[in-house]
Amino acid sequence: MHWTDERVELLKKLWSEGLSASAIATELGGVTRNAVIGKVHRLGLSGRAKAPAPAPQRRIKPTRAPSHPLRTQTSAPVVRGNTALAPQIMPLVAIEERPEPALRPVEEVVIPMSERVTIMELREHMCRWPLGDPGREDFRFCGSRVGPSGPYCPHHASIAYQPVLDRRRERDKERRAARA
DNA sequence: CCCTGATTCGC
């Protein structure tokens, strides 16, 4: 992959819109975020907005000897820092309430916490408990941190792995209690 | 740990 005019244009556009380097890299495809950042700098469009630039701070390379005369010091239009302060235009972030998929009246408590993530946002350590109807646009996964093992967070694991026997035992127990 | 941009420098 190389930087064709179109790709450069798209890069400029997306960068000006405030997308992160990695997001742009994904969008373009075939490049890493490093490549994007490198290109951005070469094009001279670094720094999308920045305050005063507080730290004069030079970088300190421990051992590597400077093979070139440093061309820095006095003249540097440097507008450093800044991290994507952009209007973040995310397509599918809405979705308000997502009633848990009819899980019979549980007496245990809550921990409603779901992060609720899309399949794209789902990471290795995230709970894969499905929320909603797969195939619908608002389908999500729980997304909470998974437990010590397994694909679910502790809360959903307790639901998923609750054996029928436990429920029966629980029911019998209640009966006995009611009788007494 | 996830992520961000910034910088250097071998290629």
Place this chain on the structure above:
DNA sequence: GCGAATCAGG
């Protein structure tokens, strides 16, 4: 010119 590796920071 390019971008991986690295750095610095959130």
